[in-house]
Amino acid sequence: MFYPLLTLAGGQVTPLTFIVSGLYEGLFVMEDDATHSQWLHYTGECIFGPSAGAQIEMLPSEITRFGNFRSAHPDGSITAPTNALWRRVLGWFETYFSPPTLPGMFRRTMTDADRRLPEMMLGLGVVQGQRNLIHGLTPAARFFPMQAVRDAGMIVDKVGDHDVLVAMDAEQGAPVAYLLPGPGVRLEGDDAVDPTSGARWQANGKDVDGVRLPLAMGIFGRWYGFSQTYPATTIWER
Numbered sequence: 001m002f003y004p005l006l007t008l009a010g011g012q013v014t015p016l017t018f019i020v021s022g023l024y025e026g027l028f029v030m031e032d033d034a035t036h037s038q039w040l041h042y043t044g045e046c047i048f049g050p051s052a053g054a055q056i057e058m059l060p061s062e063i064t065r066f067g068n069f070r071s072a073h074p075d076g077s078i079t080a081p082t083n084a085l086w087r088r089v090l091g092w093f094e095t096y097f098s099p100p101t102l103p104g105m106f107r108r109t110m111t112d113a114d115r116r117l118p119e120m121m122l123g124l125g126v127v128q129g130q131r132n133l134i135h136g137l138t139p140a141a142r143f144f145p146m147q148a149v150r151d152a153g154m155i156v157d158k159v160g161d162h163d164v165l166v167a168m169d170a171e172q173g174a175p176v177a178y179l180l181p182g183p184g185v186r187l188e189g190d191d192a193v194d195p196t197s198g199a200r201w202q203a204n205g206k207d208v209d210g211v212r213l214p215l216a217m218g219i220f221g222r223w224y225g226f227s228q229t230y231p232a233t234t235i236w237e238r
Contacts, residue, residue: 016032016033016034017032017033018030018031018032018033018039019031019033021038022038023105023106023109024038024040024047024109025109025110025111025225025228025229026102026106026107026109026110026224026225026228027040027041027042027225027228027229028041029041029047032051035049035050035051036049036050037049037050037051037052037054039051039056040229042219042221042225042229043058043130043131043132043229044056044057044058044130045130045131045132045133045134047133047134052134053132053134053135055130055132057130058130058217060214060215060216060217060218061215061218062174062176062215062218063173063174063176063220064174065173100120101119101120102119102120102224110224110228111228113224113227113228114223114224114227114228114231116227116235117143117145117223117227117235118223119222119223119224120222120223120224121145121146121222121223122145122146122220122221122222122223123143123144123145123146123148123149123175123220123221123222123223123226124143124144124146124149124166124174124175124176124177124218124219124220125141125142125143125144125218125219125220125221125226125230125233126141126142126143126144126159126164126166126177126216126217126218126219127139127140127141127159127217127219127230128140128141128159128160128161128162128217129160131229131230138230138232139160139230140159140160140161141159141226141230141232141233141234142157142159142233142234142235142236143223143226143227143233143234143235143236144157144166144175144177144236145223145235145236146168146174146175148236148237148238149166149167149168149175150168150175151238152168152238153167153168153190153203154166154167154168154187154190154192154203155167155236156180156185156186156187156192157236158183159216162179162180162216163179163180163182163183163185164177164178164179164180164216165177165178165180165185165192165201165205165213166178166236167203167204167205168203169203169204169205174220175218175220176205176215176218177215177216177217177218178201178205178212178213178214178215178216179213179214179215179216180192180194180213181194181197181199181213182194182196184196188200190202190203201213
């Protein structure tokens, strides 16, 4: 998930720089350099400080291989990593080879853990809307375990008012959620089909003309973080 690091200050758009300042519910908290307010990186909401209650807009994103990005956006820019190589390698390792348990420093910031799934299970959490604790906003949320998506290949489901297509695209190597144009879409073989319009989509979200469905708001991460942030989340089951 990416956030435009901008806020409105005195009627003007001001860029902010963030640093990691702590943990909240097992997830990182970011502090901005202008007001020293505390922001949740998972939702883009400010929970403490002069900007408390403010919201940074969440933008849909996906995990993809660089080769795919370069093919789709030959003129796209690249943000070079600034952290040490060993940290990047460790992050990659922790993503694909789940550690057996959550470190104590994370667990001590959490309320009661949701035991419906193993805490370190990877999956795609799909949400409709943005959460904001101070303003009482609690969007609909649904968690799709990664192995379940991999086994199913493609899933047609509903999150809140949105019909979604969740798929494991072999080219991407990670689950992705797309917004469907309306209800009634069903799976036929390796495609999702709209019987009304006759449109067909593959696991990469593209139709026969190569036009891709818009991305849904998907957060790829571990169960403990998603369930702590969205405690009312449902879980997809076959």
